[in-house]
Amino acid sequence: MTSHASRVLVLNSGSSSVKYQLLDMTDGTRLALGLVERIGEETSRLSHTPLVSGGAKREHEGPIADHEAALKTVATELAADGLGLDSPELAAIGHRVVHGGLKFTVPTVIDDAVLAEIERLVPVAPLHNPANITGIRTAQALRPDLPQVAVFDTAFHTTMPEYAARYAIDVATADAHRIRRYGFHGTSHAYVSRQTAALLGKDPAETNVIVLHLGNGASASAVAGGRCMDTSMGLTPLEGLVMGTRSGDIDPAVTFHLKRVAGMSADEIDVLLNKKSGLLGLCGDNDMREIRRRIEEGDERAQLAFDIYIHRLKKYIGAYTAVLGHVDAVAFTAGVGENAAPVREAAIAGLEELGLAVDAGLNAVRSDAPRLISPEYSRVAVAVVPTDEELEIAQQTYALVNA
Ligand SMILES: Nc1ncnc2c1ncn2[C@@H]1O[C@H](COP(=O)(O)OP(=O)(O)O)[C@@H](O)[C@H]1O
Ligand SMILES: CC(=O)OP(=O)(O)O
Ligand SMILES: [Mg+2]
Numbered sequence: 486m487t488s489h490a491s492r493v494l495v496l497n498s499g500s501s502s503v504k505y506q507l508l509d510m511t512d513g514t515r516l517a518l519g520l521v522e523r524i525g526e527e528t529s530r531l532s533h534t535p536l537v538s539g540g541a542k543r544e545h546e547g548p549i550a551d552h553e554a555a556l557k558t559v560a561t562e563l564a565a566d567g568l569g570l571d572s573p574e575l576a577a578i579g580h581r582v583v584h585g586g587l588k589f590t591v592p593t594v595i596d597d598a599v600l601a602e603i604e605r606l607v608p609v610a611p612l613h614n615p616a617n618i619t620g621i622r623t624a625q626a627l628r629p630d631l632p633q634v635a636v637f638d639t640a641f642h643t644t645m646p647e648y649a650a651r652y653a654i655d656v657a658t659a660d661a662h663r664i665r666r667y668g669f670h671g672t673s674h675a676y677v678s679r680q681t682a683a684l685l686g687k688d689p690a691e692t693n694v695i696v697l698h699l700g701n702g703a704s705a706s707a708v709a710g711g712r713c714m715d716t717s718m719g720l721t722p723l724e725g726l727v728m729g730t731r732s733g734d735i736d737p738a739v740t741f742h743l744k745r746v747a748g749m750s751a752d753e754i755d756v757l758l759n760k761k762s763g764l765l766g767l768c769g770d771n772d773m774r775e776i777r778r779r780i781e782e783g784d785e786r787a788q789l790a791f792d793i794y795i796h797r798l799k800k801y802i803g804a805y806t807a808v809l810g811h812v813d814a815v816a817f818t819a820g821v822g823e824n825a826a827p828v829r830e831a832a833i834a835g836l837e838e839l840g841l842a843v844d845a846g847l848n849a850v851r852s853d854a855p856r857l858i859s860p861e862y863s864r865v866a867v868a869v870v871p872t873d874e875e876l877e878i879a880q881q882t883y884a885l886v887n888a
Pocket of ligand 1: 820
């Protein structure tokens with residue numbers, strides 16, 4: 486590595502998308518960012534924005550078969566801006582890895598053993614770890630000389646108290662199969678809880694925050710003084726809130742029932758609960774924008790799906806208020822949390838007894854900045870705090886390779 490290398494490329498590979506950012510870590514400037522969506526479909530879409538020398542956003546539509554092809558397209562786009570992966574200024578590539586199990590509690594330089602462990606965890610993150618692995622392998626092939634760093638979604642949650650991390654099942658069985666609650670979106674929960682403290686002008690070590698990360702995948706966390714006390718996702722990213730295509734919490738007996746009575750296999754049940762449930766299963770759409778549009782037109786199925794989504798959210802806000810005892814702020818983040826004012830309004834409605842309220846005028850403001858949406862009199866602050874998993878991953882990656 487040359488001493489002046491100060492750029493980090495971050496790859497956030499999801500089940501059907503790749504988000505990426507190229508940053509200069511001397512001052513944290515973003516040089517380029519983009520998103521490849523609907524990978525594996527005929528209508529894949531790439532949107533790439535160079536942020537240097539006045540470059541404009543470029544968009545392409547057309548089939549991108551898999552994550553390897555997606556990453557190669559990203560490399561071509563970056564090269565077209567003079568920001569190619571062959572640049573000597575690149576110090577490292579940082580990868581979001583969703584499941585790190587018990588082994589990975591800190592950012593880790595990837596070698597064959599680390600990659601094998603991420604692979605071993607595929608059964609507990611079937612939608613995510615395979616995409617992360619392809620991202621790592623493709624990046625390694627393009628720049629075998631560079632450090633590749635894994636930043637784990639699970640890492641922030643490893644400090645959860647044992648009473649929150651354990652399921653109430655036979656201890657020997659649980660331990661033999663490493664069955665416990667790991668939690669996900671940890672990079673986002675860590676970043677957003679810190680940003681929320683900053684918004685309140687408080688020391689993160691003395692601030693209690695309920696973070697609601699509402700994207701396609703969604704999770705809540707209870708963070709006390711920077712430490713995760715509980716989170717809604719469990720062994721896998723299926724538990725907890727209602728999500729775009731995932732059921733969140735259900736009676737586990739539903740699965741035996743589907744097997745015994747409906748004759749479904751374990752794999753079929755897995756697909757049902759992970760890919761055909763949640764908002765999609767309830768009303769046929771998983772995009773909150775489309776659901777709100779249908780509700781405006783009087784669609785009752787969309788309304789019921791929305792109500793179920795909100796009911797679950799409210800239950801977690803109540804539960805985490807009890808877990809924390811004292812709450813300084815509830816922070817909404819990710820695609821839905823940052824953009825869907827009706828979700829924020831409905832989730833907080835009726836929670837005055839918990840010290841929570843939303844100001845309709847503030848809630849309607851559109852902005853990319855962290856902001857309060859609660860009225861002056863609200864005992865607990867309600868905030869919209871945009872997440873930036875890529876920045877957080879870049880910082881952790883750069884810190885590790887310079888350590
Ligand atoms: N303006 C908006 N109003 C409502 N929902 C939105 C809006 N913009 C984006 N979303 C929601 O955000 C989701 C994507 O969020 P994101 O955090 O990018 O998720 P993920 O990282 O899981 O792909 C979309 O599925 C969509 O439902
Ligand atoms: C862990 C998880 O659910 O991630 P995403 O929201 O990116 O699907
Ligand atoms: Mg996400």
